[in-house]
Amino acid sequence: MASTNEPSFQGWVALDEHSIGHLKWQSYEPKPWEETDVDIEITHCGICGSDLHTLRSGWGPTMYPAVVGHEIVGRAVRVGSQVKHVKVGDRVGVGAQSDSCLNRTTQCGDCSSGQENMCTNHGRCDTYNGVYLNGGKSYGGYGDYNRCPGHFVVKIPEGLDSADAAPMLCAGITTYAPLKNNGCGPGKRVGIIGVGGLGHFGILWAKAFGADRVVGISRREAKRANALQIGADDYIATADDENWLKKNAGTLDLIVCTISSSKMPLREYLGLLDTNGRMIQVGAPEGPLPTIMAFDFIPKGKSLGGSCIGPPWQIQEMLDFAAKKGIKPWVEKRSMKDVNATLIDMEKELARYRYVLVNESHV
Incomplete structure (x- = not known):
């Protein structure tokens, strides 16, 4: 049975293009809930170069306020009734993309052929700084919870550490x-x-x-x-x-x-x-x-x-391959509380080779 308890959404929010090192902890409103969604209690979130580009509006104007972070790992705490591959309590993750048209707005050859990452139709949404079909904004993983469509949620296999899995979801x-x-x-x-x-x-x-x-x-x-x-x-x-x-x-x-x-x-x-x-x-x-x-x-x-990321099925394939082969990325864990200092270090190219934020309240 799907959980119906809605968590409180708080995170490190960017308010303008000068937010690197100056994020503010505050509440925000996630996308309106749909029965195709999953709420993730975040335990780990990798820091990606894309986060820096977005925080400073480097790739175009960012829709502030924004919460970045698209290498998200945690536990499923609410699962929509239409989501069949995930249940409450599962260790799950979501990467840089959290929705595509999925043929809801038009016949899409990319979504039909399992290449959701190639979809550019109305309905595509990145995990942060995007807009879902129901009008809700997408907010990322520098926070306590993430809500996104279950189609883009993958299960983290046994034997793969959450801190190692997080940066795999984008990098x-x-x-x-x-x-x-x-x-x-x-x-x-x-x-x-x-x-x-x-x-x-x-x-x-x-x-x-x-x-x-x-x-x-x-x-x-x-x-x-x-x-x-x-x-x-x-x-x-x-x-x-x-x-x-x-x-x-x-x-x-x-x-x-x-x-x-x-x-x-x-x-x-x-x-x-x-x-x-x-x-x-x-x-x-x-x-x-x-x-x-x-x-x-x-x-x-x-x-x-x-090449642009990969579709959900290939992300799952990659995670299973990593667990089977014992792939061990070079990860440095940092507290979610220290995100601003970590972003400054990331901008200085000090990471060797991926920073992963740990949400101590959820681990």
């Missing part, structure tokens, strides 16, 4: 999906650009998929030891080795780029690809990508593509 799936969807495995030479919150997951997944060679790529030598410890077979420091491209041209089959910079050496990155190689961009700069030329990819049949 994890953002790198798992392009690797899995582009054939990462035996016989592939894979490069992961950016050894950070997303990139360190990329190295972990590529090794677990059985790639022949995994290369971490970053600007400075400082992260070499970390990249190799995470599991990379080799490392390229683009700012500390002026001959890095000459030494490594044409040596990779698949690249996932997690960098969110308009100044990255994109043409040179494409030069790392061998014949028919693919580069998949997942990092999203606030400005335009660098200019590339047609002959950067035409002669060797290279391709440049993109």
Whole structure:
């Protein structure tokens, strides 16, 4: 039987574009309850670079007041009667997307084919800074509770720590999906650009998929030891080795780029690809990508593509895979009470490699 007790929604609220380090704890009104919804008592929430972009309106105007955080793990405390895969008391999570049109407003080929993450129709809603079909705003995980449609709620498997599972719900799936969807495995030479919150997951997944060679790529030598410890077979420091491209041209089959910079050496990155190689961009700069030329990819049949998180079924697949393979991300736990100081550290790029907020009142 579905629970009918409505929790009190409070969280760390952003009031304007200067909110990084200045969030205020206060109440807010979640989306109006529907019998397709789940209320989650939050125990853990990862901090994502997307949170910083949104807090400062870097990707466009944010709908303040806002509560960010889309790597949410906790317990289901209220479950709508139309939700069949989750029950009250289950350990669950929700990632960056919490709704799509699901064919409610139009016949959607993406939702019909299990690619809800590709849906751009009316009805799509991100886990924060969005609007649901019933008019309610979406609020994220820097708080006590989260309410979202049950279709986007996944179960956390036994054997997977909640603090480890939380960042998988965005950073994890953002790198798992392009690797899995582009054939990462035996016989592939894979490069992961950016050894950070997303990139360190990329190295972990590529090794677990059985790639022949995994290369971490970053600007400075400082992260070499970390990249190799995470599991990379080799490392390229683009700012500390002026001959890095000459030494490594044409040596990779698949690249996932997690960098969110308009100044990255994109043409040179494409030069790392061998014949028919693919580069998949997942990092999203606030400005335009660098200019590339047609002959950067035409002669060797290279391709440049993109990837956006993953649908709920693939997130569940990823979590089950992580539990089976014993995937252990580099996580630093911080108290939910210390969110403002943690955001400042995140902006300073001090995370090694993912901060996870712990709500001590619920653990």
